[in-house]
Amino acid sequence: MSTTPHTSPTPVTVIGLGAMGRALAGAFLGAGHPTTVWNRSPGKGEDLVARGAVRAATAEEAVRAGEVVVVCVVGYDASDAILAPLGDALQGRVLVNVTSDLPDRARAAAAWAAERSIAYLDGAVMVPTAVIGTPDALLFYAGSRESFDTYETTLRALGGRTTFVGEEPARAAVYDLSLLDFFYGSISGLIHAFAFAKAEGVQAADIAPYLDTIVGIMPPIASGSAAEIDAGSYPGTEANLGTMAASVDHILHASRARGLDVSQLEAIKKVADLAIARGHAKDDWASTYEALVKPA
Template identity: 45%
Template sequence: MVTEASPAPVSVIGLGLMGAALAGAYLKAGHQTTVWNRSAGKADALVAQGATNAADIAEAVAASDVLVVCVVDYAAFHAILEPVKDALQGKVIVNLTSGLPDDARGAAEWASGTGAEYLDGYIMSVPPGVGLPQTLLFYGGDADVFAKHEATLKVLGGNSIHLGADAGVAALYDLGLLAILWSSLAGALHAYALVASEKIPAAALAPFAEQWITHVVLPSVKGAAAAVDSGQYATSVSTTALNAVGLGKMVEASKAAGIRPDLMLPIKAYLEQRVADGHGEEALAGMFEVIRSPER
């Protein structure tokens, strides 16, 4: 009998790099772990660690009450589980598949129709981070379902957060953080390209980039959130007009260095639009109003 003290059996469906890491974390934590993947061979290393390789999806579903699904997209999620929908009554589906908020909401509605409970989650880490105490995971769905299975969910990352009853909210947070990641990394790579044009290694700039991010960028990100929520963009520090001029210089410098200025052009356009709209003396955070407006 499974008690609070004994790890719950888990079936992990989908054994790509992330799915294999999820199954590995459950095995390490002592969970009876059944695995299944559409293509053969990916379970071998996990079986060697003690996992049971289900012969088919029906066997994987039957083996555990908690089904952790990590596949390429929501179309694959539905294609895999639709044939066994009659066996999902009373199961808990933890869907860690990437997609859009409406994909998650549609999957939650579908799962409800099968009699299964459903949580939609997002792993804010790469596979090596799975199972670490600091690893962040977002979940959306029924709070009671999350609370009941919280110990099992936290095997995958100690910083597992329930964001609300809306199944789509985790996907929204995921997209938000990815927007920060991609734009920040692209900015860093642009900076490295600039210094590389003068034969300066990226490693020479990196320590100062870390200081800049810690002491300037992170406080700016936090301050921008407060400004956006209040709609107040007054500043006595650095105006939009001043930064628009700076972006113009950045584009010139990039062209002179022989690197593509494309990354900076939309930001320059946003700032110039704010200036044209009469908000040049306001803070950079006011760019939010251009970003969220319909294309003009």
């Protein structure tokens, strides 16, 4: 494969026409790339065909139509089943699997591709469908650096924040799950905050305008905590774990008194207490990392 960046319209194939697959195919069409689509069950993609996409009759026909073959299905069980008989058809093409699953599944898929000399990129889409194709859309890729360099311009049709994170094929999946770990923990905390406010007679909408204060301090907290965790040093110069754990305890008791589910708060308090018991009371909250990675 040439390492010269591919700048002309690239024949692409999208396998999987769920909501995200349709958004990806639509972005390729919008950028002028000849696009072939295929879905295991019929009845999807009519809007794409109306815009100029070609609907393949079989998965093999779809694969042979594209230089870049993007797979976006429900999980690796589905993608493995689709791709298993297509090893020969994928020869000379770049397989880009943006199916979300576990890092080990990404490694296994990359190994399957390597055994068949198929150029492979594992990807992760970090935005909802409405953002696909915009400058703000973030997508991670890992695996074949040569393939990414060659088709980066093509892949940028899907999002302006197209990012290669390394040749180890599971890295995109690790980035994906790490960011989602943060998201789901945060959104769960948000909903619990609204539940507590309402339990005390305050409307969620009355609390919402002030959350920007908390959201605004998160970027420097994230970068600072990352640096501390990587360095293994957690100086609590501005706020220490002991003081913050006491606040968690207040929220926990107040929530329990109002009959709310407190399982998430109990888990937070448990980890904080373990870190404090190990001597981190005067350290930054980032020191709870030590309790997470060494829970016993």
